[in-house]
Amino acid sequence: MLIITCPFCGPRDEVEFACGGEAHIARPLADHKISDADFADYLFMRDNPKGLFLERWRHSAGCRRWFNVARDTVSNEIVEIYPMGSLPVKTAAKTTYKTSWRRDTAAEKAATPSRSKAGGSK
Amino acid sequence: MVSRSAASGSPQTKPQRAVARIDQNAPVNFTFDGRSYRGFAGDTLASALLANNVHLVGRSFKYHRPRGIMAAGSEEPNALIRLGKGAYAEPNLRATQIEIFEGLYAESQNRTPSLKFDIGAINSVLDRFFPAGFYYKTFMWPASMWMRYEHVIRHAAGLGKVADDHNDPDRYEKTHAHCDILVAGGGATGLMAALQAAKSGTRVILADEQNEFGGWLLGEADIMIGDCPAFNWISDIVAELAAMPNVTLLPRTTVFGYLDHNYLTLNERATDHLPSRPAHLPRQRLWKIRAKQVIIAQGAHERPLVFAGNDLPGVMLAGAVRTYINRYGVCPGQRAIVVCNNDDAYRTALDLHHAGAHVVVADLRAKATGPLMRAVRDAGIEILQGHAVIAAYGNHRVARVEIAPVNDAVTEISGDIDHRDCDLIAMSGGLSPAVHLHSQARGKLQWDDAKLCFRPSATHEPSFNIGACNGSFDLSAGLKEAVRAGTKAASATGHKTTALDTPIVQSHKQSWCPLAAWKIPNGHAAGRGPKAFVDFQNDVTASDVSLAAREGYQSVEHLKRYTTTGMGTDQGKTSNINALAILADALGNEIPAVGTTTFRMPYTPSNIGAIAGRDIGDLFDPVRLTRMDDWHRAHGATFEHVGQWMRAWYYPQNGETMQQAVNREVKAARTTAGLLDASTLGKIDIRGRDAAEFLNRLYTNAWRKLGIGKCRYGLMLKDDGMVMDDGVTTRIGENHFHMTTTTGGAAGVLDWMEEWLQTEWPDLEVYLTSVTEQWAVATLSGPNAGKILQDAGIDFDLSPAEFPFMSMKEGHIGGLAARIFRISFTGELSYEINVAARHGLALWTRLMAAGKAHGITPYGTEAMHVLRAEKGFIIVGQETDGSVTPHDLCMNWIVSKTKPDFIGKRALARHTMEYDDRKQLVGLLCSDPSTVIPEGAHAVLDPDQPLPMKMLGQVTSSYFSPNCGRSIAMAMLKGGHALKGQTVFFPMLDGSILKAEIVDTAFFDPKGARING
């Protein structure tokens, strides 16, 4: 069972948290005309990598706040925890963000400009 | 000096050199298989049985072969016992770990009718029917026979019987703890490491599975630490640790799980060793410990040798024999054969000799020398070098052996076979470090080609392996590792300590490198000779392993599942290395290339009761009660669970059936008035500058222009366009809304709203508060609802002009401040009256009193369902299942065409949404108005079509409607909207076929004429 350091409460047991899946999936706005296939990238496609993964967690049985976690899915090492709406700063996590296939998707480009830059969150 | 005084006339006792750890002044009486025996305080069931000359203690799993006690610790594969009676009975406990107490009651397992005469032993004669993978091979085909096979297998499977009464009467506890350093294992190195770390002031927890600390040293007589016997050193160090305030000692506590981030689970058998349990103590306690550093000092397990007949009672591990002699003062035999591939077993030969037994040593090694061999020879003990026990024979206990010279590789018999009488075989195949916890925590292993064992290499979690579990079998080396680990671990937790002097160990100088000899030849062709067991608990033989390899099971994980080796309660502690070495041999491969199976928790079986703790019965899940609950109970309500809530289901009167009661309640709500406790509805208070904008994005319809004091029904979608919840939300003020959700959806909807606010729209200023439990709600419905409110003392005008449908007013009712919502889930004139939760019961009783003259009738959730179904109103979660869009529900009217965005908008435009075979909501009228089609029944268009039939969809709601005078139903049918007017059929399990017409869902008052009473 992981120890996750909530940015607002400090280190707590995993049982207090809920994992919200992959982070930095920018939500395309409904009025943008992107194809169903491009929209599916946002709606359905999720990564499941062996290695470093950027994911959203929430302190659901604590302060109820959402935040981002860069976690190695093999070793369970938590490389970085950073606020919602921001990008990681540690090199490995930064690389994971930059090299994601999502950066080139029509779905991400159809998101609010500020969101897509900050890596939105849904 | 202790000489164990005779119990039950046992002849097998002699004075020992060391002080045995039993108290001869404290005799203990116990019962095994109906016979009474006497042991002493400090005995395990195993040692006490051996002292009473009882060697046959169980029957084996597959062949029902007689089995005895092989080990002295938790690795015991054979001596599994059912302990206790009735509800207290527990199967499959290891006799080697059960501390005896006065009145202990134990039974052997897997025998019918008795241990000595077991009819299942016929399996032993039919053994060619039980090869590796026998279940897979035997019970494969034809599939139609499976039902019969399953009965046979279930009857044969498993060793012990569970308790006769399944309601475990014992109490279990759970506790959480944090520490700087957890030391797993309280043998010599664990004690030393704990002391070293604790000297720094760091917080240490030391846990050991035995009743006493000291580990294997408790069973040794020939080791001095400092200038005194090892045991004195142990008691000194335990006393020192016990006196330190920063140290917690947990005896009888097994560290059984090692999970991520140094989270470990321990099972403390708090009172299992007591004849009766003090009321203030649980039977067992589950510890969940988070440690900054972990020091693993689990020790090692001795391996059996794989020779024919090695499973007979009286064949024991050499180290265990020493433990029985030295720790328990019982010599398990008088004519002993020691058979080994290493030096260590020579110490057993010496201890047996000193205990008065006649000893012969058969050493697989042709040329072994050293001080231990000299000492054994000097004692006059016969040593046969380059010899092996190739077979052991006996009925219920070993009686004689065949010993033969073998070649250097121990693959062939190289001379004449000699027969010897014996009553004990002490075997030793070398040591396997207990790498279980290290491996559970995903530490890596490496093969040590000299010591012939896997030992830890890299750790994954912040941890240290020390002593025998690290492959450091030499005590001096282990103690040095302990000092080093203790210092380093303390320093890693921010505590400084200077290294203690490692105590001087005086013991026989010996080599720890055994001879590789995994399968001892018996002169027969493969699979022909008597059985040589690899896995004793699962009855897996050496030839089973070889056979599996020949049949293509070359992965060790496949071998395990095919042969079942390494399964069961011991998880192959004594068998795994032998099995994979024999597999490697059969494959012509190296052992490290074959690898090990995955080590999983628990290390030893853990009681489910301890894992459940107090979270059972009433404490399993909280039960939520409304403020009106007392009234419902006092008035005979029947209840149903709705999530965690207990809701009044219906209120039977004068012996009414459920149907009669529900009919009466439903009728009353439309003819006079009904009163429903709706307090469980989810309620969320929404405030902030952007509250209206947020609702606009959250719901499918428009919210910005909703007037203050007005209510609106809303549908919430997931971003895939599927309905997730619905409810009425009311504007209390410009920037203040009151949202209601379904009872079951309340928590999920709040989560959902918070998620969007925090992750997608952090620029919106909105504050959410769950107020479900702050408001008590009574829903008054029916033509007389207005009159009842008047009589109950409402302080504002109820006329539809002043208080129209879909509006909210704040006022008082009978002096109670209330928010009253004119909304309706029944289609009748209806008021949802919200008062502060503490006034809930007062409101309810006042309404009931005021309504008496107007025919007020309390109704429960069942009548509520019927009433809404009569109107064709959906229930999210009943009509919907996460794959239903507003269009499927004929609710396009609530989906805005003009809003630029809302959650789910883009998904509703996906082309798949236009498929005409989507399941759509329809009404159904059964051709027989008195028949209620079962919910879940599947519809077909043609009941005569060949199987499998083409299914259209299923009935989602179905009731008898007293107001319609007939049965009604709703269903989700493929392309249902286009099927209106057609007939569908429902083939039932009993062969009958129900018939129904597809209609609109509004069964009653389709024009909504009754909404103003």
Ligand SMILES: [Zn+2]
């Ligand atoms: Zn928090």
